[in-house]
Amino acid sequence: MKAKINRIVIAMLLWITISAAAYGQSFSNVGSASGNFLKIPVEPVGAALGNSNVSTNQGVLGLYWNPGAIAYTEGTEILLSQVNWIADTRVSFLGATQNLGFGVIGLSLTALTMGEMEITTETAPNGTGSFFNSGSYAFGLSYGMKIIDRFSFGGTVKYVYEYIWETHGSTFLFDLGSVYQTDFYNMRIGMRLANFGGNVKFSGQPIDDKPGVIAASGISYPYDPRLDRISPEYQLPQLFNVGISIDPLNMEDHRLTVTAAVNDPNDNNTQLVFGSEYAWNDMLFLRLGYKSGYDEQNISAGVGFKLLVGSIAPQIDFAYSAFGKLGSVLFLSLRLGL
Secondary structure, three states, rough: OOHHHHHHHHHHHHHHHHHHHOOOOOOOOOOOEHHHHHHHHOHHHHHOOOOOOOOOOHHHHHHHHHHHHHHOOOEEEEEEEEEEEOOOEEEEEEEEEEEEOOOOOEEEEEEEEEEOOEOOOOOOOOOOEEEEEEEEEEEEEEEEEEEOEEEEEEEEEEEEEEEOOOOEEEEEEEEEEEEOOOOOOOOOEEEEEEEEEEEEEEEEHHHHHHHHHHHHHHOOOOOHHHHOOOOOOOOOOOOEEEEEEEEEEEEOOEEEEEEEEEEEOOOOOOOEEEEEEEOOOEEEEEEEEEEEEOOOEEEEEEEEEEEOOOEEEEEEEEEEHHHHHHHEEEEEEEEEEE
């Protein structure tokens, strides 16, 4: 058994090394996707670990990080989270998972919101006195199950809707994920494919009226590129993750978990991320993470507290992520186990 586990570890390390080398080339699709709110970590545990927890089996947290991980839900779990993102924007997340006996079902809602913005024009660059709103939403339905005791698999169907002013676009996306667990220091191997599906094409009165405005301008071309720029299709930020987590220390009152992952987005360079979590008596959690391959982000940290209140086990988690020139991002969540 140990020889088999060692072969898995070696193969996994080789895969991470090859992935980092293969994707660390000069070619980049930076800035080529829409719906970038889907890449924002929605809760503080994974954010504090540097986005490296694709392999951890923590129930309701898998609604964002890995749908295969929700299979480890016992009973009912609920997660409410708030993220103070950059540029006065906010990300709110609400998720719940329920063990049905033959698998686990999950529901989630992610919302990126911001305050009103004033409309400016060529003749009124300082503002017209009129305002517009913008927002992005993702509604998810997930299912996960343990194929065998050590291997779980899950998937999520997401409806994504975005709007700005009087225009809007929507599409359906899919996530797939798995977690494999071993007895070798409780090592877990996780993989996820996220946001695969259709593209987004915006529509609405300002866009629908644009061809008429161009025609009325009196300027025409045999092939008019202005028509192609009215409402192109935007690809969503697809992502492939593969990672490992291991518990080098696992005693009755003390546990140390170390995580590492390779994140390969379709609109940016490959990223290597690392994290660690120390748990005391399964009540106090200290976390630290590091990201490599990001333009501004690097260090992250967090803390969590779990209480026992009758049959309810509330847990509060907080995380801080450094964002370079853009300052910092704060995460706060409440998790309930029923």
